Amino acid sequence: MRISTKGRYALRLMLDLAVHASGDPIRLKDVARRQNISEKYLEQIISVLNKAGYVRSIRGPQGGYVLQKAPEEYTVGMILRLTEGSLCPVECVDDAGTPCASEKECTTRLLWKKLNDAINGVVDTVTLGDLVDWRAQQADHYVI
Amino acid sequence: MRISTKGRYALRLMLDLAVHASGDPIRLKDVARRQNISEKYLEQIISVLNKAGYVRSIRGPQGGYVLQKAPEEYTVGMILRLTEGSLCPVECVDDAGTPCASEKECTTRLLWKKLNDAINGVVDTVTLGDLVDWRAQQADHYVI
DNA sequence: TTAAATCATATTGTAATTATAGGAATTGTG
DNA sequence: CACAATTCCTATAATTACAATATGATTTAA
Numbered sequence A, B: 001m002r003i004s005t006k007g008r009y010a011l012r013l014m015l016d017l018a019v020h021a022s023g024d025p026i027r028l029k030d031v032a033r034r035q036n037i038s039e040k041y042l043e044q045i046i047s048v049l050n051k052a053g054y055v056r057s058i059r060g061p062q063g064g065y066v067l068q069k070a071p072e073e074y075t076v077g078m079i080l081r082l083t084e085g086s087l088c089p090v091e092c093v094d095d096a097g098t099p100c101a102s103e104k105e106c107t108t109r110l111l112w113k114k115l116n117d118a119i120n121g122v123v124d125t126v127t128l129g130d131l132v133d134w135r136a137q138q139a140d141h142y143v144i
Numbered sequence C: 001t002t003a004a005a006t007c008a009t010a011t012t013g014t015a016a017t018t019a020t021a022g023g024a025a026t027t028g029t030g
Numbered sequence D: 001c002a003c004a005a006t007t008c009c010t011a012t013a014a015t016t017a018c019a020a021t022a023t024g025a026t027t028t029a030a
Helices: A007-017 A029-033 A039-051 A076-082 A107-123 A128-143 B003-020 B028-035 B039-051 B076-083 B107-123 B130-144
Strands: A053-059 A062-066 B055-056 B064-067
Touching: A007 A029, A007 A039, A007 A062, A007 A076, A007 B107, A029 A039, A029 A062, A029 A107, A039 A053, A039 A076, A039 B003, A039 B055, A076 A107, A076 A128, A107 B003, A107 B076, A107 B107, A107 B130, A128 B107, B003 B039, B003 B076, B003 B130, B028 B039, B028 B064, B039 B055, B039 B076, B076 B130
Parallel strands: none
Antiparallel strands: A053 A062, B055 B064
16 A cells, blocks of 8 residues: 555655745756656656646746645645545545445445545645645754 | 555455354355455465464365454454555555665655554554444444 | 757556466365 | 365466656747
């Protein structure tokens, strides 16, 4: 039950855009270098984020990407669900999925609901802004 | 980020053994019928549970399987981790996994730790005994 | 005009998932 | 003892997902 690289890279990509925001567009090449991720793979990932309106793209030289909204406006869950697909541990507790064929209310389903709630409790409360803050605190340590 | 059928089937298998426990061994064929799962697939799954000592097998006619311990002694996490592998959402927060190569303490890692704790908070507290109880309560509804 | 960037789509290699299949070994019962 | 019911073991296969890589088209600032 792993988060795939796609979701993790998307998160690091968005965090990179948030941290290095200066008004000017940020080139994917620079993100790829800083995050040590294949630029071509990042292109596919940011394409999804772009189509969803999470980032804005500027084409041509001096082009790049900028966050469409403030970092606090993006929850981790929004980013992961977009790139990763559903985060539900099993299909039957997924609102978008097809419900359990067999049982009206199978016993293990209660467990999956609890697990789903626990997962959502984290990813839907932590925002990109929080990640930026955490990173700033870590940076403080290195200053000394 | 889904729990695979292997882990889900293992849980239903263990629950079935717990619910139908009578002292006599329970045939896999009956579990397969009740749970509507391929018997051959269940064989592979229970083989893992058997080698781990979670169930005891009795061979030959009138053979089958019984739980080795009381249902309360098995957490959901024990069963899922055994059949499913690690439940960590990313490798770098997995005690058994290789730690992050790049960063000493990368920012997103804090998030993954929170997520990991949330998941463990559910699977390590709910036991097979709880599932049995839940099932009994559901059964009460149908009695009326 | 050129070069730097995004955009779009196809392809590939690997591994995991989800089983199915065939038969060997064990053992209670008639 | 023979038989049949069961567990046990291993191989194989079909499908899908994952994680990229590759190629080239399009846009646009300088």
